[in-house]
Amino acid sequence: MLLLCLAVFYLISSSPCASAPSWYSTGSRSARNKLLLISFDGFRWDYDRDVDTPNLDKMAQDGVKAIYVTPPFLTITSPAHFTLLTGRYIENHGVIHNMWFNTTTQEKKQYYMTQFVDSYWDNGSLPIWITAQRQGLKAGSLHFPGTAATYKGETVRVRKVEPRFYDHSNETDWRLNINKVIGEWFHQQDLDFVSLYFGEPDSAGHKYGPDSPERRKMVQQVDRTVGYIRDTIQDHGLTDQLNIIITADHGMTTVLRGGLVKEIMLSKIPGFSFKDIKFHLVDYGPAGMLLPKEGMLEKVYQALKGGHPHLHVYKKEEMPARLHYSNHPRLLPIILFADPGYVINGFLPVQFHKGEHGFDNQVTDMKPFFRAVGPDFQKNQVVGPFETVNVYPLMCHLLGINPEINDGHIDNTKHMLVPKKKAEGNNNKMSTRLQVVVGLSAVTGFLVLVFIVTTSYALCKRPKIREENSCKLKHAASEENTDMEQTIF
Numbered sequence: 001m002l003l004l005c006l007a008v009f010y011l012i013s014s015s016p017c018a019s020a021p022s023w024y025s026t027g028s029r030s031a032r033n034k035l036l037l038i039s040f041d042g043f044r045w046d047y048d049r050d051v052d053t054p055n056l057d058k059m060a061q062d063g064v065k066a067i068y069v070t071p072p073f074l075t076i077t078s079p080a081h082f083t084l085l086t087g088r089y090i091e092n093h094g095v096i097h098n099m100w101f102n103t104t105t106q107e108k109k110q111y112y113m114t115q116f117v118d119s120y121w122d123n124g125s126l127p128i129w130i131t132a133q134r135q136g137l138k139a140g141s142l143h144f145p146g147t148a149a150t151y152k153g154e155t156v157r158v159r160k161v162e163p164r165f166y167d168h169s170n171e172t173d174w175r176l177n178i179n180k181v182i183g184e185w186f187h188q189q190d191l192d193f194v195s196l197y198f199g200e201p202d203s204a205g206h207k208y209g210p211d212s213p214e215r216r217k218m219v220q221q222v223d224r225t226v227g228y229i230r231d232t233i234q235d236h237g238l239t240d241q242l243n244i245i246i247t248a249d250h251g252m253t254t255v256l257r258g259g260l261v262k263e264i265m266l267s268k269i270p271g272f273s274f275k276d277i278k279f280h281l282v283d284y285g286p287a288g289m290l291l292p293k294e295g296m297l298e299k300v301y302q303a304l305k306g307g308h309p310h311l312h313v314y315k316k317e318e319m320p321a322r323l324h325y326s327n328h329p330r331l332l333p334i335i336l337f338a339d340p341g342y343v344i345n346g347f348l349p350v351q352f353h354k355g356e357h358g359f360d361n362q363v364t365d366m367k368p369f370f371r372a373v374g375p376d377f378q379k380n381q382v383v384g385p386f387e388t389v390n391v392y393p394l395m396c397h398l399l400g401i402n403p404e405i406n407d408g409h410i411d412n413t414k415h416m417l418v419p420k421k422k423a424e425g426n427n428n429k430m431s432t433r434l435q436v437v438v439g440l441s442a443v444t445g446f447l448v449l450v451f452i453v454t455t456s457y458a459l460c461k462r463p464k465i466r467e468e469n470s471c472k473l474k475h476a477a478s479e480e481n482t483d484m485e486q487t488i489f
């Protein structure tokens with residue numbers, strides 16, 4: 001009789017209650033593909049047209065290429081990258097400029113120092129790293145804008161923040177970073193999602209202009225890098241389980257200068273005076289913002305409106321709705337932007353870049369490129385343009401996580417994905433597996449029950465109850481283990 005009880009013990013302890021949780025977590029781990037989001041800052045949609053780019057071409061053959069994508073306005077780095085990470089237009093995520101500023105103290109922080117102002121980034125929208133971590137995934141980020149900040153008390157757990165005075169063009173350094181992301185983070189540490197940022201070809205585009213040989217040379221460096229990334233992924237055996245999205249924050253256009261070009265100089269516009277301005281953000285490319293002194297708004301506005309044929313002047317609340325750059329308290333009462341090729345100067349020309357971005361996002365030269373490849377993407381498919389707010393819901397879908405509220409929609413990109421398994425795939429694959437386990441376990445359980453009822457019901461009653469309790473404990477313990485695993489790295 002004792003033997004019989006032990007036999008029942010044994011059967012029950014190997015039944016669903018104890019085994020299902022561990023099956024479930026290994027099942028979900030292996031069924032979801034990993035995702036690498038890469039941004040090459042300022043890579044305009046057509047930069048591959050005047051340069052030989054064998055690796056980008058190969059990637060397009062093996063995956064998906066969009067003709068171009070439409071960035072959010074303002075087409076500058078931190079705001080546009082935060083749109084990729086949140087799926088929100090800039091007026092909705094609040095990172096309205098590369099620069100943090102305080103209109104009372106007149107203090108301004110440049111791009112780099114702004115990366116460390118948590119309250120500037122954490123303005124109500126969660127970047128995808130945090131959402132992924134909250135849902136049990138492991139996320140990492142290397143140099144991507146927003147990486148340094150803390151969001152609702154949480155940072156992306158695996159990260160490398162860009163050093164100060166970093167040389168953005170060093171190809172050796174690029175490869176070391178790629179080795180880190182793919183070899184250490186994806187392969188050894190088993191991360192699910194990583195965002196990876198490169199500061200080129202933006203710098204080359206600014207310095208030499210988008211039509212320069214220097215920019216073309218940098219695009220070749222990007223192309224070699226894309227080849228290196230895919231080779232490294234292959235070397236680590238990750239090709240079949242890692243999706244890659246490569247895109248950028250904005251494009252680039254040539255700044256017009258010389259004889260016939262009448263530059264925009266606010267101080268020279270009749271009726272306008274900086275004496276009427278409490279705080280201004282100009283001399284920053286083609287866009288600017290002004291806070292007039294008390295009672296001066298109308299005067300400033302009337303003076304500037306029509307003050308230059310290539311200058312657009314709006315009261316904040318009159319900004320065209322399509323730009324989604326109006327409804328945020330950080331935006332100043334007057335918003336200025338210039339036509340393509342023009343930059344906004346205050347007192348003197350202080351901007352000597354040959355290339356600029358920050359223009360209207362409808363301008364063709366402001367559009368970035370978009371490429372994707374991996375197990376969940378179609379092959380050799382060219383798709384039409386879409387807005388970059390849609391990248392976020394696409395990434396959440398690929399990772400099998402619930403998105404936060406956002407301004408994009410998976411319907412705008414799901415035609416890029418292989419239809420069958422993957423589209424609803426991750427969960428289905430997992431639940432099919434789970435169903436098999438549960439089914440088998442149920443059969444086992446039923447047999448055990450029959451066994452108990454017909455042979456030893458009366459005798460084994462107490463031990464069975466005890467076993468059920470210990471079974472619950474095991475379940476709880478194994479859930480705890482899973483949590484620990486997720487917080488340890």
Ligand SMILES: *[C@@H]1O[C@H](CO)[C@@H](O)[C@H](O)[C@H]1NC(C)=O
Pocket residue numbers: 101102103104105
């Ligand atoms: C700007 O500075 C003032 C005065 O120090 C302070 O009261 C205010 O909170 C600051 N605003 C921001 C956005 O930091």
Ligand SMILES: *[C@@H]1O[C@H](CO)[C@@H](O)[C@H](O)[C@H]1NC(C)=O
Pocket residue numbers: 094122123124329330
């Ligand atoms: C976003 O920032 C604005 C201005 O800096 C502030 O008034 C607002 O409360 C912030 N919102 C959130 C949700 O942090």
Ligand SMILES: *[C@@H]1O[C@H](CO)[C@@H](O)[C@H](O)[C@H]1NC(C)=O
Pocket residue numbers: 167170171172173176
């Ligand atoms: C490029 O980066 C590598 C690795 O960080 C470094 O050893 C090398 O000196 C750098 N090259 C230049 C030209 O700065």
Ligand SMILES: [Zn+2]
Pocket residue numbers: 041042076077078202249250
């Ligand atoms: Zn940029």
